[in-house]
Amino acid sequence: MKTVQTINELQDFLYSNKGKTIGLVPTMGYLHEGHLALLNKARVENDIVVSSIFVNPAQFGPNEDLDRYPRDIEHDTELATKAGVDVLFVPSVSEMYPFESGISIHAGELSTKLCGESRPGHFDGVLKVITKLFHLVQPTKAYFGQKDAQQLAIIETFVQGYNFPVQIVRVPTVREADGLAKSSRNVFLSEKERVEAIHLYKALTIATETWIETKNIQDALAKGKAHIEQNTSGRIDYMQALSYPNLQTDLNNVEQVLFASAVFFENARLIDNIIVEVKDV
Amino acid sequence: MKTVQTINELQDFLYSNKGKTIGLVPTMGYLHEGHLALLNKARVENDIVVSSIFVNPAQFGPNEDLDRYPRDIEHDTELATKAGVDVLFVPSVSEMYPFESGISIHAGELSTKLCGESRPGHFDGVLKVITKLFHLVQPTKAYFGQKDAQQLAIIETFVQGYNFPVQIVRVPTVREADGLAKSSRNVFLSEKERVEAIHLYKALTIATETWIETKNIQDALAKGKAHIEQNTSGRIDYMQALSYPNLQTDLNNVEQVLFASAVFFENARLIDNIIVEVKDV
Structure with a gap:
């Protein structure tokens, strides 16, 4: 090289x-x-x-x-x-x-x-x-x-x-064995935060699964947010569901839905997301 | 083709x-x-x-x-x-x-x-x-x-x-025999304006020559503007001298000086310019 x-x-x-x-x-x-x-x-x-x-x-x-x-x-x-x-x-x-x-x-x-x-x-x-x-x-x-x-x-x-x-x-996003998305910024997490950080992806999974089941986006995001609040010391920057790639809140007749979240920890702001192919659900 | x-x-x-x-x-x-x-x-x-x-x-x-x-x-x-x-x-x-x-x-x-x-x-x-x-x-x-x-x-x-x-x-700019710069917009000139329009290039030539001779930029631009005002019915949008290509008014130690002007006629706004290589003057 x-x-x-x-x-x-x-x-x-x-x-x-x-x-x-x-x-x-x-x-x-x-x-x-x-x-x-x-x-x-x-x-x-x-x-x-x-x-x-x-x-x-x-x-x-x-x-x-x-x-x-x-x-x-x-x-x-x-x-x-x-x-x-x-x-x-x-x-x-x-x-x-x-x-x-x-x-x-x-x-x-x-x-x-x-x-x-x-x-x-x-x-x-x-x-x-x-x-x-x-x-x-x-x-x-x-x-x-x-x-x-x-x-x-x-x-x-x-x-x-x-x-x-x-x-x-x-x-596709590469993850640690426990689900945390790989990121250069993960080194800034404390030991305690590193354990908590897996709940970012868990929360997105919960939100996605709730939405697939109920198609109730408010409920899905509320459940996801609650999961982060209950399981981490981080502060939620956002958790949202938007059409992909045009990033609109109207999810009618869209092909892909992006569930995305960002959470502030003490010395790192972590992000993660799941993209759902609507035709598959 | x-x-x-x-x-x-x-x-x-x-x-x-x-x-x-x-x-x-x-x-x-x-x-x-x-x-x-x-x-x-x-x-x-x-x-x-x-x-x-x-x-x-x-x-x-x-x-x-x-x-x-x-x-x-x-x-x-x-x-x-x-x-x-x-x-x-x-x-x-x-x-x-x-x-x-x-x-x-x-x-x-x-x-x-x-x-x-x-x-x-x-x-x-x-x-x-x-x-x-x-x-x-x-x-x-x-x-x-x-x-x-x-x-x-x-x-x-x-x-x-x-x-x-x-x-x-x-x-380089291509000109009519009388000096008017070729432009798609020249068709919008009245017969009278077409005759007057040659003074745009003449005025720029006067400004350039004055500047080369005296290095007095205010005087050069004033002479150029006066020529347009005295010889055309057009309204001067601007006549300026700027460094080229960074278009600054400070002309110290620059390699090229752009003398540029725009004039509004009844149905056409004409532009023209002369770029002077400072090392040549």
């Missing part, structure tokens, strides 16, 4: 592999099995796998955890090598943002829901870096985890609306 | 020409010699020339001339064929904008100057359609006329800031 820090090196590598299919896995590093699932899928489906590690300042708010976002480039390099990545792009902030153009991308209405409500500007920053990575790498396919369902919905909509020549691949 | 109305047909054509260099000339149609200069340059520099004709609603304000923007697809087809265009893309509005993603691009500070001041949202709409065209065609080079200098500055900045894999080529 080749690790490159500059756009020039990245593009030299890509130029020497012209004509091959490219799978892109953009990450913020501190790789875990969730990322490995993306890399593995990319490895199977493409000639070349490009992964990026870039803790993107543009997607962190002023009071968020940019500075303490966990980093371990040595371990990441090892994991990426094992996963069969061909080139790992690890740019500096000044390499990605050498100047401020003053031209911005606004994620709009889709970004006002769910996580967007407590993270204003977050998805604008995601779209900024994703646009740059898509243009730099020109991937055939790009891989995103379902765990960040709102991000996935916004990127899918962006790609469709602006005709990016890339196919977005949704990869 | 092949004319296509749909994205599918366009992409079929491009797929069958994979590996070739592509020159893109985006237009709003009603082609004149200014467009032909772009097409000719694209023809010389690329294997394949793609041109688009799309009167983009997103770049017209509510009180602007979208509905009466001149159209003549038959004549355009003839001219494009003669110019050696390989494929002419003439999409409908619903083909280009089948749904509203809610995700928007904002041209920001660069768009608040010059024409942007009287055309709020105009350059956002330009960036929207250009992003889509760049993604659909994936051109090696894209050609824009210097006549729309602010548009060119914004697109150059956008491409650089967001790493679009395309080279932007600036093509």
Whole structure:
């Protein structure tokens, strides 16, 4: 595996592999099995796998955890090598943002829901870096985890609306044995919180199953919320059911319903979700 | 020459020409010699020339001339064929904008100057359609006329800031024998205005020459404005000198200075400009 820090090196590598299919896995590093699932899928489906590690300042708010976002480039390099990545792009902030153009991308209405409500500007920053990575790498396919369902919905909509020549691949959430979704932020949980954290997924399961059974969305969400309140010390940011990928509260005649929740623990805000295929229920 | 109305047909054509260099000339149609200069340059520099004709609603304000923007697809087809265009893309509005993603691009500070001041949202709409065209065609080079200098500055900045894999080529303004810049909107001038209109370029020439001689920018612009006021019935929208391409009023240590002006006539707003290479003066 080749690790490159500059756009020039990245593009030299890509130029020497012209004509091959490219799978892109953009990450913020501190790789875990969730990322490995993306890399593995990319490895199977493409000639070349490009992964990026870039803790993107543009997607962190002023009071968020940019500075303490966990980093371990040595371990990441090892994991990426094992996963069969061909080139790992690890740019500096000044390499990605050498100047401020003053031209911005606004994620709009889709970004006002769910996580967007407590993270204003977050998805604008995601779209900024994703646009740059898509243009730099020109991937055939790009891989995103379902765990960040709102991000996935916004990127899918962006790609469709602006005709990016890339196919977005949704990869299922990878979980610990007890059900907790893998996340770089899990390291910030205390021992007690780590035990409680499994109830985020349990609550989503309860809400989903209640809805499938009764089709009563209020009751389903109330049961899910109650489960978190009764079993954790966390504070619920939201638990909602929205159509996917257009994130509307009207669930009539929709094909997919997203049950999503975010919970604040002492030093970490965890998110998780379940997407229900309506035709299956 | 092949004319296509749909994205599918366009992409079929491009797929069958994979590996070739592509020159893109985006237009709003009603082609004149200014467009032909772009097409000719694209023809010389690329294997394949793609041109688009799309009167983009997103770049017209509510009180602007979208509905009466001149159209003549038959004549355009003839001219494009003669110019050696390989494929002419003439999409409908619903083909280009089948749904509203809610995700928007904002041209920001660069768009608040010059024409942007009287055309709020105009350059956002330009960036929207250009992003889509760049993604659909994936051109090696894209050609824009210097006549729309602010548009060119914004697109150059956008491409650089967001790493679009395309080279932007600036093509000099084509003029009538008497100096008037070619424009689709010139047809809206009355006979009297058509005679007066040559003074827009004359005034810019006076301003430029005064500045080169005296380096007094206030005096240069005043002389230019006075020339328009004394020789036309038009109303000056602006006459300004800004650094190019970052469009700042501070002209110290800049490489290029843009002298630009816009004048309202009865039924047409005309623009023109001169870019001075500072090292040459």
